[in-house]
Amino acid sequence: MPGSTATSPAIALVGAVAEAMARPPPCLAPATPLGAAIAAMGAARASCVLGVDGDGRLLGILTEQDVARRVTFRIPAEAPLAAAMSAPVIACGAQEGMWRAVALLRAHRLRHLPVVDAAGRCVGLLHRAEALAAVSSRMLTHLDALSGADDAVKRAQAGVAAALLDEGLPAPDAMTLVNGINLDLHRHVLARALAEAPPPPVPFALLVMGSLGRGESLLAPDQDNGLILDDYPDAEHAVVDAWFRPVASRFCAMLDAAGFEFCKGGVMAQNPLWRKTRRQWCAQFDGWARRRRGAALLFADIFLDFRVAEGAAAWGEELRRHVGQTLEEQPAMLAALAAQNSQLGIGLTFWGGFADDEPGPGTRTDLKLHGLMPLVAAARLAALSAGVMACGTPERLVGLAALGRLSAAEGARLQAGFATLLDILLRQQLADHAEGLAPGNLVDTAALPEVRRKALRDALRAARGFANATFAGFTGRVW
Numbered sequence: 001m002p003g004s005t006a007t008s009p010a011i012a013l014v015g016a017v018a019e020a021m022a023r024p025p026p027c028l029a030p031a032t033p034l035g036a037a038i039a040a041m042g043a044a045r046a047s048c049v050l051g052v053d054g055d056g057r058l059l060g061i062l063t064e065q066d067v068a069r070r071v072t073f074r075i076p077a078e079a080p081l082a083a084a085m086s087a088p089v090i091a092c093g094a095q096e097g098m099w100r101a102v103a104l105l106r107a108h109r110l111r112h113l114p115v116v117d118a119a120g121r122c123v124g125l126l127h128r129a130e131a132l133a134a135v136s137s138r139m140l141t142h143l144d145a146l147s148g149a150d151d152a153v154k155r156a157q158a159g160v161a162a163a164l165l166d167e168g169l170p171a172p173d174a175m176t177l178v179n180g181i182n183l184d185l186h187r188h189v190l191a192r193a194l195a196e197a198p199p200p201p202v203p204f205a206l207l208v209m210g211s212l213g214r215g216e217s218l219l220a221p222d223q224d225n226g227l228i229l230d231d232y233p234d235a236e237h238a239v240v241d242a243w244f245r246p247v248a249s250r251f252c253a254m255l256d257a258a259g260f261e262f263c264k265g266g267v268m269a270q271n272p273l274w275r276k277t278r279r280q281w282c283a284q285f286d287g288w289a290r291r292r293r294g295a296a297l298l299f300a301d302i303f304l305d306f307r308v309a310e311g312a313a314a315w316g317e318e319l320r321r322h323v324g325q326t327l328e329e330q331p332a333m334l335a336a337l338a339a340q341n342s343q344l345g346i347g348l349t350f351w352g353g354f355a356d357d358e359p360g361p362g363t364r365t366d367l368k369l370h371g372l373m374p375l376v377a378a379a380r381l382a383a384l385s386a387g388v389m390a391c392g393t394p395e396r397l398v399g400l401a402a403l404g405r406l407s408a409a410e411g412a413r414l415q416a417g418f419a420t421l422l423d424i425l426l427r428q429q430l431a432d433h434a435e436g437l438a439p440g441n442l443v444d445t446a447a448l449p450e451v452r453r454k455a456l457r458d459a460l461r462a463a464r465g466f467a468n469a470t471f472a473g474f475t476g477r478v479w
Contacts, residue, residue: 013143013164013177017101018094020131021115021124027052030059034084035077038067048112050122051085057120060085063112091116094123097180099160101126103146150185154259157181158219158433161426171423172394178426179217183208185258186225187310193251200247201240203230205311207274209267213305214376215392216422219429219439222261223252224302226274228281228315241272248275267302278315282322289326292336301337304380305391320389327384334385338474341377345370346464352457354445367428367456368441371421375414375463378470385474393418414466417459424448424456 025046028037030053041049041064051060062071062085071084091114092101105113105128113131115124143160146153157178164174190206210224211217227248232240248269256262269275276284285303288296304323308316327333347355347370357366365371379396383389388399394415401411429439445453 013097013099013102013160015098016095017092017098017115017126018124020098020101021094021126022130024114024122024124025049025112027056027122028081029054030080030082030085032081033077034071034075034079034081037062037081038071038077041067047127048125049081050089050114051081051087052122055119055121058089058091058114058116058122060087061089061112061114062086065111089114091122092126093118097177097184098131099143099146099177099181100184102131103143105131106144146181150189150254150258153181153185158430158439161219162430165423165427165430170419171426172419174426175216175218175422178219179212179215182212182217182221182260183309185260186212186255189254189258190251190310193247193254196250197243197247201236201243202232203312204228204244205313205315206269206309207306207316208309209302209306211305212309213307213391215307216372216376218426219433223255223263224267225252225255225269225309226267226276226306227269228308228311228319229275229277230315231277231279244275245270265298265302267299273299278318281319285319285323286326289330289333292333297336297340300333301340301377304384307391324384324387324389331385334381335474337377338381338471341374341381341467342471342475344374344377344467346374346460346467347371348457348460348464354453354456358442362442363446364442364444366441367421367425367443371460371463372418372425374467375418375421378463378467379414381474382470410462410466413462417462420455420459421463424452 026037026040026044026049028040028049028051030051032040032051037049041047041062048061048063050058051062053059060082062081066084066086075084090104090108090110092104094115094117101113104110105126111128113126113128114122115126117123146156146160160181161174161178164177165171186206186208194200205228207213207226207228208224209226211221212224227244229240229244252262252268252270262268267274273284285300288300288303306316306319345355347357347365347367349355354363354365355370356363357370358364376393379393379400382400382405383396386400386403386405388396388403390396390399397406397411397414397418400406401408406414424443425441428441428443432439445456448456
């Protein structure tokens, strides 16, 4: 099942708000006379104007309906805009997912949704009609639940994913939306954790790693997160760390409450190992590359899929360049990672049946551990070796094919295999959720239709061939 084209217009939901917004309406000082504000609205052919402060931050909104219902014949034209505008204003960030914007428009019965940057300045406007045009009525039922509390959003995620698949959206695109919801929840939880603290002593950025960093998390990811702190003098460590310790602990606890379980391996910002300055992160990875065994390899495997989820994206690129340089100087690190990852087996028996990974009498196969993960690990190693710094598995495969490291046929086969594994695993998690069970990774392959079993077998064989060849290329071991 390919993941490159969508049959449902709901694909728009996986994009960022910035991709769908119109230009901003007139932004005026609250003291602007109403007559001038209404004239500006007409001159711009806009359906609203915004009240902003001296720094351009959003304060209020006046719409055509406000003018018709509350202004005409009631408030004199010389009255200030502040007398008629609605405040505070519900808005969304430019990089938030369209799913959240649609949920806000529906939940608050809005016709206009201002789009703001990190400083609170309006950079665009979403109109209700255009935002809802691509969404089916069935999808709207699920999207309505996405405007609630964080834990409610996490629970509603399954309904959205199921509706997307039912409307014909390929599994990789549905995964993009699921991952986007997970990522947005991390940002919102961080904002709430920060609201309870004084301003930070130094700037910082939120790192996400593992499946969330790759853009491939599904319904039941645990926490893999960390913080990059701006460099500061060693003499200030006690003061700086005293601020970050409780904030990081609160952030991780709130994520757990929202449905992201604590990482059993401690890969969380509340652990000092995953809370470092820019310089310290570089030094820490260098230490892992020199050590090349045990926990150093396990941590590096998770870390190498990092991305900055909130904060200075440039710091992430800076760290990624350092990682690439270190791996180029110490290729033995990739060989050590390959030796570790070669222990990941594929869920096929010697005779071509499906492996039994279920404890007890069951015979289900763990398609994450013995399907997706070997393919993900091989794509990561091959991409890093080739200088492809993309994080997602499909993007890494595209990069390898562009460099001639994969033939067009093999690249297409692996992309199709990735989509098949993802589709079967996501549908299993949705079935678990529908039965009131925790979404898991064990799939009853015997219950699949024969055509699906054949597609799964082909996907696992493609993953096995690619993984074996990749790992052997680093380690020299015979398959």
